[in-house]
Structure formats: C-alpha cells, structure tokens
Amino acid sequence: MNQPLLDIQDVTVEYPGRGGLRAKPFRALHSVSLDVQRGECVGLVGESGSGKTTLGRSVLGLAPVTTGKVLFRGQDIAHADRGRRRELAADIQVVFQDPYTSLNPALTIEQILAEPLTVRKVPRAEAQKRIRDLFEMVRLPADSGTRLPREFSGGQRQRVAIARALALKPALIVCDEPVSALDLSTQARVLELFKDIQEQTQVAYLFVSHDLEVVRHISHRVAVMYRGEIVEFGDGDQVTGRPNHPYTQKLFFAAPIADPDAQAQRRKERRQLLAAQNA
Ligand code: ADP
Ligand code: MG
Numbered sequence: 001m002n003q004p005l006l007d008i009q010d011v012t013v014e015y016p017g018r019g020g021l022r023a024k025p026f027r028a029l030h031s032v033s034l035d036v037q038r039g040e041c042v043g044l045v046g047e048s049g050s051g052k053t054t055l056g057r058s059v060l061g062l063a064p065v066t067t068g069k070v071l072f073r074g075q076d077i078a079h080a081d082r083g084r085r086r087e088l089a090a091d092i093q094v095v096f097q098d099p100y101t102s103l104n105p106a107l108t109i110e111q112i113l114a115e116p117l118t119v120r121k122v123p124r125a126e127a128q129k130r131i132r133d134l135f136e137m138v139r140l141p142a143d144s145g146t147r148l149p150r151e152f153s154g155g156q157r158q159r160v161a162i163a164r165a166l167a168l169k170p171a172l173i174v175c176d177e178p179v180s181a182l183d184l185s186t187q188a189r190v191l192e193l194f195k196d197i198q199e200q201t202q203v204a205y206l207f208v209s210h211d212l213e214v215v216r217h218i219s220h221r222v223a224v225m226y227r228g229e230i231v232e233f234g235d236g237d238q239v240t241g242r243p244n245h246p247y248t249q250k251l252f253f254a255a256p257i258a259d260p261d262a263q264a265q266r267r268k269e270r271r272q273l274l275a276a277q278n279a
Contacts, residue, residue, distance in 0.1 A: 003074055004035035005171055005204050006059065011068035011078070013054050028054045030228045031068065036172065039202040041194075043219030043236065045212050045251065050225040052208045056174045059206065060094055061085050072172075090120065093165035097177035099157035103149040109160055110145035116167045134163040137197060155186035162193065166201070176208045191218055212251050216240040224248045 010031045017023030028051050036042045044052050057063035058070055061080055070078040077088060096102045103112055113134055117127040135142050138159040149157055158178060165173050175194070179187040195218055198205065209215050215222055215236075222239040224232040224247065232245045243249050 002037070004071075005038045005040075005073065006034075006036040006206065007069075007071040007074075008032060008034045008055070008058070009069040009071065011055075011058055011070060012066050013051075013058055013063045014066045015064060028063075028228050029058070032225075032228070032230055033068075034223050034230060034233060036204050036206055038171070039198065039204055040221065041198060041205040041207055041219045043215030043222040044206060044208045044225060045210065045215045045222060046225030047251065048210055051228040052210070052225055053176055054228075055225070056094070056176045056206060056208050059092065059172075059174055061088075089116075090168040091170050092172045092174065093168070093170040094174045094176065095158070095161050095165050095178045097180050099154055099161050099181065100149075102161055103157060103164075105149055108146050108148055109140070109152075112149070112160060113145075113163055113167055116164065120168060130167065134166060137166060137200070138163045138193060153186075154182050155190055158182065158190055159193065162190075162197070166197065166203070169201070170203060172204045172206065174206045174208070177210065178207075179214060180209065180211065187214070194218055212240055224251070 010033055011029055012027065012031050013029040014025040014027050017025050032051075032055060034042065034044075034055070044055060046052050054063050058065050058078065059072075061077065065078040068078070069076045072088070072092065077084070080088060107115070110131060113131045114127055117130060122130065131145070132142065135144070140156065140159050140163070144152075144156075149160065152160065161178075178194070179190050182190060191214065194205065194207075197203065205218075207215065207218055219236040221234060222232075222236045223230050224239065224243075224245060226245075226247045232239055232243060232248050239248060243251075
C-alpha cells in the first residue's frame, strides 16, 4: 500500500486530572492507531465520551498527545509548533458539529470564505473565482454572499462551514459530528454533499459520528471506539454489517431504522447473533 495520508500510531492522550496538582491525569486515548489513505473516508464511531473528538483533536494539534505519532504525509505533526500548524492549516481542515457557533456571526458569507484566502495572500480576482466555485460546490445560491450566518438554516450554515474548510483545497478534513445537529432530511442531504465533494476533489475525511447509520453511509472504512480504544477497524460494510466486537454489535443494533421490514430483519439478525454468542 502507498504511504497513508494520515497515519496515527499508538497515540495516547492524557488530560490533566481535575482537582489540583496531585490529581491523576485522565487517559482519554490508549495507544490508538488508525490510518487514512488519500481520498478515503474513514468513519470513527463510538458512544459519547469514548474519545472520538480527542482523536480528531490530536490530528489538529489540539490534544495533549503524550506518546505515539501522528504522521501526516510521513511527518510527525503531533507536536508541530505554531508556524508548522499554520502551514498545515492549508492541508488539514475541520468541520465541527455546531454550525451556529463555528461561523463568525458578524461576517457575511463571502467574508467568511474570503478569510482563509486573504490570510494566504491569494490574489483578489483568483479569490473571488474560488469563492464562486465554493458556492457551487456546496450548492449555495450564488447571491448568498452578502448575507449573514443567522439568515441561514442549520443545513445551509453547515454548507458554509464545509465551503470554508474547502477554500484552500485541503487533503484531509476532520469532520466532528458534522451532521449531528441537523434534522434527518437535512442530514441526508448534507451527507450526500460530503460524498459528492469527496468524489469531485479526492479530499480525505476522518468522519466522526456517534451514529453508526451516518458512518455506514459515508465511510470506506470504519473504526469503532470504546473507552479510548479502537476495538474494531476495517471495511465499512464488514464493520457495520457484520460486526465482530460485542460493543459494535450493541451500537449497531441500537441504531434507529425507519423501515419496518429492515427493522424486523435487524431484530432477527440480533437474535441469531446473541444465540451464536451464548452457544
Ligand atoms: P467523544 O467525542 O467520543 O464524546 P471526547 O473525546 O470528547 O469523547 O472525550 C473523551 C473523554 O475525555 C471523556 O471522558 C471526556 O470527559 C474527557 N475529556 C475531553 N476533553 C477533556 C479535557 N479538555 N479535559 C479533561 N478531560 C477531557
Ligand atoms: Mg465528540
């Protein structure tokens, strides 16, 4: 296989313990390894508190990595200094869960998208063309540039956040629960958008969600986190369809399904799996 775009090797993250100097540090990640190839979507799923955000933050240089490596294009960026981080910002971007707090409310959509381009001193005409292309890529009306974030719906704001993440043509986007705050139909449309953009641009995603259905829909490979460890990592259909680890099975069967036939089928599979386990 080629060198992975992102290669997380045995990463342990410890947060300072609460309650004074002698408090024991809290280990949020235990020797986690995970790789993402160019143009790939790796889904990271697990219940709340399992360490998904912490893993995403370790890639962004925002988590206290105590041991292990975060290789990006073969270089360890776990402890990159500010200058290097600034360089990396063109290549590694992020989309957060909450489109209401992640966009500066005082700026127009066009100003929001222009910001990363201006910082990089992209010439004005080129920047304007890029902004027009971004509107098209995320399917926002071309005339929405003069509007403010609050004039948009949640789904539209998330499109703006995606456009901003794409502005500098990154190789990797860390997506931390990017559709979790959206209603179901908006969720489906924004997920489709993520997929289309990936096909179009070959950007890679580390796609975090607590929702196995979401992860299943979008990921090539899926990693399952449980209490700071990856308990299963492999082909998306395999992990989400025929999970090996009891924890993944629990997570999988807890996922809500709208279609009653599929639900009945799922219940049947669950009984069979449980029977096989107890045999
Ligand atoms: P997830 O995204 O899967 O919900 P997180 O990565 O946010 O999980 O959190 C994993 C664990 O680390 C949780 O127990 C959480 O309380 C703890 N944690 C997260 N951030 C901090 C922090 N800044 N300081 C101390 N503990 C933290
Ligand atoms: Mg989280």
